[in-house]
Amino acid sequence: MGIQPPANPPGGQWEPISTAGPSGLDVIKTQELEKFMESRGLYESPAEALKRAEVLGRLDQVVNIWVKKVTENKGYNEQMVEEARAMIFTFGSYRLGVNGPGADIDTLCVGPRHVNREEDFFGELHRMLGEMPEVEDLHPVPGANVPIMKFKFDGISIDLLYAKLAVWVIPEELDLSVDSVLQDLDAKSVLSLNGCRVTDAILRLVPHVRNFQTTLRCIRYWAKIRGIYSNMAGFLGGINCAILVARVCQLYPNAVASFLVSRFFKVYSQWKWPNPVMLCPNEERYLGLPFWDPRRNVRDGRDLMPVITPAYPYSNSSYNVSLSTQCVMKEEVERGRDICEAVEGSKTDLISLFDPFHFFSAYKNYLQIDITARNHDDFMSWKGRVDSRLRLLTMKVDRDTHGQLQCHPHPDGFLDKSKQFRCCYFVGLKRKHIVRDQKGEPFDIRSTIEEFKNCVGMYTSVKPGMLIGVSHKKRSDIPLFVFPGGIRPARSTGVGRVCGGAAEKPRNFSPLQAVEGVVGRKRKADESDTNNKFRKCDYVATSRSEALAAGQTKASVQPSEYSLTALQEQVIRNCSSLFNNGGEEDLNAAPFSTPASTSAIPQKPVIKFNFTSLVQANS
Structure with a gap:
């Protein structure tokens, strides 16, 4: 029977799930966990x-x-x-x-x-x-x-x-x-x-500081190695991790770190979001400062994954979470739960929890956001501006595609050392759901990207040379400077799970994997044909006023209509587990036209999903 996360009870009564102490095996596993973290250099000298x-x-x-x-x-x-x-x-x-x-x-x-x-x-x-x-x-x-x-x-x-x-x-x-x-x-x-x-409130509210610290160190490392550690990008940050771990420590006050790590994934894989995670009840104080309370503030009720700070005035520390980043985090927590269950069944060890996530192998399609400036001071100022606004791109894509085009932003930016004052950010793209009767309709995110650029460009300290550009990149087109040593790693032949590395197998194995080679060859042919017809949809824009001054005109794009035969629908029904747990979509950049004038700015890209090639390969 699964653990049901308790609702936060009224009156400040915070009953634990279990007060049992650690077993001998838990102590041994905790010691092994500490040695592992020490071997990874997580402790300072x-x-x-x-x-x-x-x-x-x-x-x-x-x-x-x-x-x-x-x-x-x-x-x-x-x-x-x-x-x-x-x-x-x-x-x-x-x-x-x-x-x-x-x-x-x-x-x-x-x-x-x-x-x-x-x-x-x-x-x-x-x-x-x-x-x-x-x-x-x-x-x-x-x-x-x-x-x-x-x-x-x-x-x-x-x-x-x-x-x-x-x-x-x-x-x-x-x-x-x-x-x-x-x-x-x-x-x-x-x-x-x-x-x-x-910070001081968290330390006061945890039952055992040493166990809390060891567990938190593990969870922070897990979040970083799996690419979901960045509050600014809409994932978990330091304070989010601390509150989530502290709540598990409250639920199991006498447990040691190895047990608490396992329960972290069990509890939060079943948590009924948007129920908030709270370490203490929110109480009104005499100062009358505004604090997080969805009963008083309608906006607070829209938070997707509220993790509430335990000090007055209480606030939601995870307000940056979007539909896409929440989905990525849920899948990673479920992965952690599965590994912990396998550990309990002696089928693996807890160290496999910390296998790296290979971001640039996980998706076939990416958005690349480039920023440049003319000098170091301008670059640092401009980079700070973009860092703080990058999460808006994910939120706007979620909004404009009704949550169907999932974005996975990389938590970090990458400096292009071959060019001064240039930094690149990347966002992985995939279709979130594939419905049986759904046609392969394209996602047109041109206006979404334009809105994002305008939002970034509304900067009071903007200076000449502060530019931002967005382009659609295939996996094979990712620039080499993002890889260690500038060398693109060879891809594994294994089938990657939806939010895992390319070599990780999905939990639900599908018969469609048997024809993965056929699908891959078909996809490569489709991509080659597309790339021969249309050039890359790469553009650089500074602001709406500059675009209008350049005489920009809109491109006329007619998306293709895809229809499914009965055989194709049957393939999708038979292979739904792969689509939901590890299938890769084929995104194509739709064509766009540019005016004849050399002063005009190229148009925005249309991001399209084409999965007819996938089903036709099995007909």
């Missing part, structure tokens, strides 16, 4: 840990010098200057104790009310840091939802936020967990404080 502590101590000295200097420059008396101080707090993976080698340190600087963010933090402190020889790659992002300053301090990456408290002097024993620190603060200071408050 004592020397690096010491260096991080030294850097934080040095940063604390810098911000205190800065606050005293600002206080003096603003004309306050000597006593005020002497008492002026700032404090540094850490949050995120470093505070949770799960950071690995080379990881960023999320830090918060808390200052008094007379030291502001705009002129003092992004002005004077930025200038001071820029003059220090041990500070490199200093990059302020004042326009972010949570303003941040990024830099490297003696080789350690720092993400620094600032919160201005409503006090003249910061107390020596400042407790950020009490709600009173939020009183009379601006919205950005509340958001900046939220990272520390949430």
Whole structure:
């Protein structure tokens, strides 16, 4: 009988599923898991840990010098200057104790009310840091939802936020967990404080911190190796993983890491989304700040996969999740559940959970998003803008194709070292469902991509040379610089599952796999014929105004109509398991025309699915 995730009960009563302690086998498996993580280099060395502590101590000295200097420059008396101080707090993976080698340190600087963010933090402190020889790659992002300053301090990456408290002097024993620190603060200071408050709340709410840390380290590594670790791209981020793991720890308070990892996949493979994952009940507080509550806010009720932060004001940490990314994550969680069940049946070991996901072998078709700029500062600013907006492309495609064209964004961008100031992002594409009576209608996403580009282009700091381009790429056309060593790996002859690597077999094996070679040859012939007729649908655009100035006209594209014979319908019925668990669609870039004028911008691509070649190969 499967585990039914309990609904969050009223009144703060959070009963566990089981309070049983670990078995001897669980302890042995946990030890093996820890050795495996150590072999993968997931733990930092004592020397690096010491260096991080030294850097934080040095940063604390810098911000205190800065606050005293600002206080003096603003004309306050000597006593005020002497008492002026700032404090540094850490949050995120470093505070949770799960950071690995080379990881960023999320830090918060808390200052008094007379030291502001705009002129003092992004002005004077930025200038001071820029003059220090041990500070490199200093990059302020004042326009972010949570303003941040990024830099490297003696080789350690720092993400620094600032919160201005409503006090003249910061107390020596400042407790950020009490709600009173939020009183009379601006919205950005509340958001900046939220990272520390949430991290501390998680550590308070888990029953056993060491077991929580080991489990979280495993789940974070699993999410990264399987390509679903990026809150910005619409997947899981650090805080999402921490809350999800903490909830499982609450449900099994006396379990050790190996058991908790297994239960993580069992619980969330059966979770009834959009029921929220919560570590404590949401309670109204006297400050009256808005917080996540779908009963009060209709917009909160539209969240697909709510993972609620446990500190007031409560918020959904996974609001970036789209239909496509949720589908990808569900399939990965189900894969994890199947592996854990096989481990319990002694059919495999838990290490197979961490087999890498081969993104550039998993799909036949991709969107490639290219961005360029003229210099380093412009490039970093432009890249930050695109990073924060890339998830909108997935959401817009979900909306315009009614969830039928699934997008799988790669969590990372790739630098093209052959060209200065160029970065590429990739999105895997596939048809989400194939219905028995469905025709092979094309998906026209030209206007979707144009809308996305316009959204990115509405940037107040846009400068000449900041360009964005989108193109449709076949698997074989993926540029070599995305592969390690610039060498394209040989494809496995195995049949890939829908969201797995090319060599992974689907859970439900289909008879259609027996004719995979025939289908592959037919597809190659179709692709060759298509590519001979139509050139690649590659274009670069900057903004709507520039496109209109260039005299852009719309292309006339007549999509083909596909009809299915009774035999073809029978093939689809017989092979539905493959279509749902591992079939590859054949996407073709439909033709588009361009005006004769050389100044015109090429038209947007039509992404089409052509699976008649698949069924005809079996007739």
